[in-house]
Amino acid sequence: MIGTAAWTFLALLGVVLELAARRGARLSRLGSLGSKLAGRRIGRLALYLLWAFVGWHLFARYTVPPL
């Protein structure tokens, strides 16, 4: 329960950071960070592997718990 609340808090924190960046705060936008990382081969490879793992784990190998 505490962990679920913590994950919800972190997700909301991410949304707040992105909104603040879009409103002109001295913050990088998440997309800008992704582009910056993807500008270098090693960063792009790391992003790609992470992205592929997330897709495989969440959409090909998920287990819906019983209600």
Added chain:
Amino acid sequence: MARLSRPGQALLGAALLAAGAYSWWASGTAPFNWSSTLAVAVPVILVGLASLTRPATGESRPQAEARPTSGWLPWLVLALLVVGLEAAGLALGGVSRPVPTLSTVVDQLLRWQVVRFLLFGSWLASATPLWRRPAGEAASR
């Protein structure tokens, strides 16, 4: 952001429609099945090929460069918190009720196809930096 020409807008619209249709199909496949594996494998292979053919620039878009390095710090802190919480969840077995892993929490939401559709579409969209050329690089060609 540069304005797209009419053909560009039509192409973007068609791509979004195709991505939406694909996401809806993918979100209807059963897990641990060849169809769900295929649904993930196709974009993974396509993005991998597009990513391989994109040359490294070492630089990024001008708007990103204009930001100071301090603009990364809150994201770095958030990433460290995510890694820490995930590590704690994994150390407790992955399905611990007090500290579940991220995927255990997300699994609760995946019982509804509309949520799977939205998450799959977001997952596809999140690959954009991997294949898209930076704006400055495209203009310089």
